[in-house]
Amino acid sequence: MKKFNKIFLSLLFIAGLNFSQAQTAAKKSADDSGKISLTAFVPEQTEKIPDGAAGMLTNKINQILSQNGMGSSAYNSRFIITANIVVLTKDLTATAPPMTAMTLEVTLVIGDGFEGRKFASHTVTVKGVGTNENKGYMEAIKLINPKNPEIQSFVASGKSKIIEYYNSNCANIIKQAKALEQQNKLDEAIYMLTSVPDASADCFNKAMAAAEPLYKKQIDKECKTRLMEATTLWNANQTVDAANQAGELLSAIDPQSSCFGEVKVLSAKIGKRVQEIDKREWKYKVDSEIGLEKDRIKAIRDIGVAYGNGQPKTVNYNVRGWW
Template structure:
């Protein structure tokens, strides 16, 4: 649990030096964009798709914008449209294709295009796949046109967060009240550091939502462990319940309740089976065994293990390709 939140907020250092200065080159370091082309896109052969993703990733890496953000609302994608196709009656056969290549930065939540640019490319080969690949190999994305494309996207992303800050924070709070804590934290962590005022407001909300997060999960784990122990009040039940309780964050408000339950189990197992709590050491030292016991315990009492612990992302950008 704690590892998840550390991951989510690794990009949110407490010392904030950012300014809302669109001209600062360092601003790129605070806006991370992931490159994504849906598997369902059939107009680009697989090898060509991998090549264009690689070239796009390299281009945004050069600008310091590569890497998925904790809440990757904004994505970079590309599509290719065939303009001409010529087949030369030669041996070996040569197919020549001309394409328009479109690059987009999109808001996949609101389904809007934030920035775009396009190129025309030509490639030839013995088949369509080789022609596509050869066209992309000659494509240079490290140029002023791509720089402007990324600059425009960066500016509009910053404008989005600055203008909709209160709405974004309200959305995060709403998710938290629905026990969708990971999504709430991911929503807050997606605010770039460069948007200083909004970023600071988000930081103010992180602590309370995180506390609610670990408190909620603590109570779920205590309830699951109690149910497991009630149905199997012996060393096997204690092992399963203890595995569940070991996942509780010590900072949660019901942590003491979990320790009380462990104490009760320890006393009963010692009394009935003459075994002290040292039999749990093997479990605690084996992460694979511990995880397996946790999952089984949750299933046994009909609770979804890990529910709402991971942010949910559905990258539906097929509308770009229609």
């Protein structure tokens, strides 16, 4: 009976997850694009540009994302938005002091930086005048308007192609995640599954259903590790400091993990001893309400985000032939 109940609850969770995501997709379709994140990437330019101008170009790309409802990825995602600048004219003005006048052709591209596939592009021409070349570049880049209808159309087209990618490759993404699971690379598998955006509703639901058992394995693994560390700390030195160190470990354990019963036993033991030696309630009392079903999607995604943030900060994206 217990085994049946566990299976039933698991199926109920997945069904509820699917229903919840379907409701979200129906009620918030206007916000779907905000759930697709791209990495802003400025490669080595056709013509070398000053560092200050390159930094402003990156900021402008992020503005284009945020002001058009897209997310800016904190880590190196598969999909990127990038730009290349070609100098059309560069002149010194006949003013005193002389100024540098720049005319720039800026080509924006959204695509798959891993496979080198271009999804959408848009070229804009801007002019700027500054006291030197760097400032001339920067003044021109400032004039790129993220709310320009043509830029909005460009972003929408890129978003559509990304959703199409996930819809077409969903089965393969889940297959790759399962292969990573077999290699005991649970973090990476969860990262791959949680990279699927909400905007691809059908694939998102399938990916989250596939991520659920991986998440369970991961929290069970972490529970055993943290419980062992906390037990070792406490057994070695039963002081308030040791109790607090153990408490930090225990409080990070998901209540849905398989060894949480042992966590509660150790927590109660430590709390009782702290009361005896310190005459006050232990501040690290384990809360069994943390991490319940309503927080599960966020908890699963947090593992993926943590894995992504731990990856190398520089990636050799393939943008050959994009300009």
